[in-house]
Amino acid sequence: MASRIEQRLQALYAGCGYQPFRVKKFERYELYSENRRFLTTEKVLTFTNTDGRLMAMKPDVTLSIVQDTQPEGLRKVFYRENVYREQRPGEGFREIPQTGLECIGALDAVAVAEVVSLAAKSLKAISGEAVLSVSHIGVISGVLEAAALDEAAQKAVFAAVGAKNVPAIKALCREETAAVLAALADLYGPLAETLSRAEALALPEKSCAALGALRALSTQLAAYGELPVYLDFSVVNDVEYYHDLVFRGYVSGAPNCVISGGRYDRLLQRMGKRGGAIGFAVYLDRLEAVGRPRAEFDADALICYASDADAPLAVQTAEQLRAAGETVRVEAQPPQGLRFRRILRAEKGAVTEC
Amino acid sequence: MLNVALPKGRLGERAYDLMARAGYECPELLAGGRKLTFENERAGVRYFWVKPSDVPIYVERGAADVGIAGKDILLEYAPEVYELMDLGIGKCRMCVAGFQDWRDEGDRDLRVATKFPHIAKAHYAEKGRDITIIKLNGSIEIAPLLGLSDVIVDIVETGKTLLENGLAPLETVADISARFIANTASYAFHYDEIRSMCERLGEIL
Numbered sequence: 001m002a003s004r005i006e007q008r009l010q011a012l013y014a015g016c017g018y019q020p021f022r023v024k025k026f027e028r029y030e031l032y033s034e035n036r037r038f039l040t041t042e043k044v045l046t047f048t049n050t051d052g053r054l055m056a057m058k059p060d061v062t063l064s065i066v067q068d069t070q071p072e073g074l075r076k077v078f079y080r081e082n083v084y085r086e087q088r089p090g091e092g093f094r095e096i097p098q099t100g101l102e103c104i105g106a107l108d109a110v111a112v113a114e115v116v117s118l119a120a121k122s123l124k125a126i127s128g129e130a131v132l133s134v135s136h137i138g139v140i141s142g143v144l145e146a147a148a149l150d151e152a153a154q155k156a157v158f159a160a161v162g163a164k165n166v167p168a169i170k171a172l173c174r175e176e177t178a179a180v181l182a183a184l185a186d187l188y189g190p191l192a193e194t195l196s197r198a199e200a201l202a203l204p205e206k207s208c209a210a211l212g213a214l215r216a217l218s219t220q221l222a223a224y225g226e227l228p229v230y231l232d233f234s235v236v237n238d239v240e241y242y243h244d245l246v247f248r249g250y251v252s253g254a255p256n257c258v259i260s261g262g263r264y265d266r267l268l269q270r271m272g273k274r275g276g277a278i279g280f281a282v283y284l285d286r287l288e289a290v291g292r293p294r295a296e297f298d299a300d301a302l303i304c305y306a307s308d309a310d311a312p313l314a315v316q317t318a319e320q321l322r323a324a325g326e327t328v329r330v331e332a333q334p335p336q337g338l339r340f341r342r343i344l345r346a347e348k349g350a351v352t353e354c
Numbered sequence: 355m356l357n358v359a360l361p362k363g364r365l366g367e368r369a370y371d372l373m374a375r376a377g378y379e380c381p382e383l384l385a386g387g388r389k390l391t392f393e394n395e396r397a398g399v400r401y402f403w404v405k406p407s408d409v410p411i412y413v414e415r416g417a418a419d420v421g422i423a424g425k426d427i428l429l430e431y432a433p434e435v436y437e438l439m440d441l442g443i444g445k446c447r448m449c450v451a452g453f454q455d456w457r458d459e460g461d462r463d464l465r466v467a468t469k470f471p472h473i474a475k476a477h478y479a480e481k482g483r484d485i486t487i488i489k490l491n492g493s494i495e496i497a498p499l500l501g502l503s504d505v506i507v508d509i510v511e512t513g514k515t516l517l518e519n520g521l522a523p524l525e526t527v528a529d530i531s532a533r534f535i536a537n538t539a540s541y542a543f544h545y546d547e548i549r550s551m552c553e554r555l556g557e558i559l
Binding site: 129131133163164165166167168188189230234250251252254255256257 | 414415416417434435436437438439440537538539540541542543545
């Protein structure tokens with residue numbers, strides 16, 4: 001199932017002219033220690049290389065792509081890689097398959113909208129019922145800056161908005177600021193119409209500019225036809241790097257977001273590169289349970305042979321069935337714990353159904 | 355149909371009482387017996403009782419769309435869920451407690467006994483105080499009495515148990531009450547049902 005989804009996604013990205021990008025298996029550890037805030041995980045799987053340098057099994061793909069990309073013009077790439085992370089504290093490192101794309105360099109509004117549309121289309125390729133929630137960090141940070149909150153308080157408010165935790169927002173800010181933030185945190189609905197409700201709120205200039213960017217995105221997206229793009233200000237990825245457009249995708253059947261992405265120009269600047277960057281990752285491991293029917297049988301048929309003399313007949317019969325597209329296992333005795341649609345027996349020159 | 359995880363025990367019963375008053379009643383829930391899930395199709399809810407500390411796990415992993423969990427559990431496990439409402443029930447405080455006249459001399463690691471290691475660690479990390487966590491599973495108050503720890507980080511309701519043992523709350527770490535939480539994907543796909551549940555709960559609070 002997962003591999004069929006992977007194929008569909010890669011065809012989708014290649015269909016828009018994105019080029020496959022192969023990332024190195026190991027990276028210098030510094031790449032991650034220097035950009036720790038960009039990572040969703042604190043822990044990195046490291047080892048010492050033969051030259052004594054500390055290396056890492058990549059916990060993230062974007063950093064490698066940005067590092068290895070010269071943003072001349074506009075680079076559009078997609079990848080399918082494994083990353084190594086601890087998903088939940090105490091669980092230990094795991095290999096996690098990930099696919100995604102990055103668009104780096106001379107970004108314009110069209111390229112940004114294309115990436116958002118591809119995220120939405122990715123979700124639709126995974127499941128019929130899908131939602132891509134988008135937000136712009138500038139809307140909330142505009143309100144916080146106008147309220148002159150210090151950095152620690154801003155961080156706490158972002159976390160509260162991220163959890164749609166209105167009581168916490170009220171505990172952290174003054175009444176009028178809290179009222180605006182609570183209204184924003186509660187907003188949820190299809191992008192174009194929900195934006196109008198946000199635009200009706202009295203917001204500081206920076207927030208209005210961010211809403212303007214979302215409105216421009218909404219206008220651009222209209223050219224792609226019907227897409228399940230929703231406005232939801234509770235989407236807050238790490239605001240140090242994601243300071244602009246951010247989004248998260250959900251499909252019915254998966255309990256957590258399966259796509260996460262946004263615009264990360266600041267990472268580029270930090271790594272001494274010019275231009276803008278936007279991208280997203282699809283968490284393939286979270287799709288394993290989506291729409292997967294339970295397999296009733298381990299193989300279509302089992303052919304048992306009564307003696308060594310009957311084995312060639314069993315093999316011939318199996319080959320015929322395999323040629324007709326069936327999965328067939330050949331064995332002297334029925335294997336324990338496996339289930340077969342039918343069981344055949346080769347004995348005394350004849351094959352009979354048991 | 356929304357799956358609702360309720361915490362077993364007194365808090366869960368009070369939480370169910372709120373739900374029932376908000377129009378999501380399911381009388382067989384309180385009848386006892388061996389049944390594990392309880393449904394009211396007309397109201398669009400299916401309830402189940404789980405261990406209080408498991409509520410966020412059921413909600414975060416989508417087995418429950420919404421649930422009611424104490425803030426203490428949410429602070430300890432930091433699940434990725436929406437915390438939509440403060441239900442105002444089960445109010446208490448997460449406190450640092452110890453002997454009334456206890457003073458941190460600051461010359462060695464502070465030994466902190468607690469059921470909530472994450473909360474305790476975060477609290478002292480913010481102050482830049484090195485601590486040794488002693489993770490216990492119950493009867494936390496006894497730890498300072500027997501010299502197992504310097505202080506404890508625990509839930510304090512009335513403070514009576516502490517007082518009877520010559521202990522006192524020394525510092526409030528967080529105010530605790532029951533929260534109405536939702537799975538993030540469920541929120542996207544059952545938005546109307548979850549919002550209307552919040553509104554109806556809001557009306558009776």
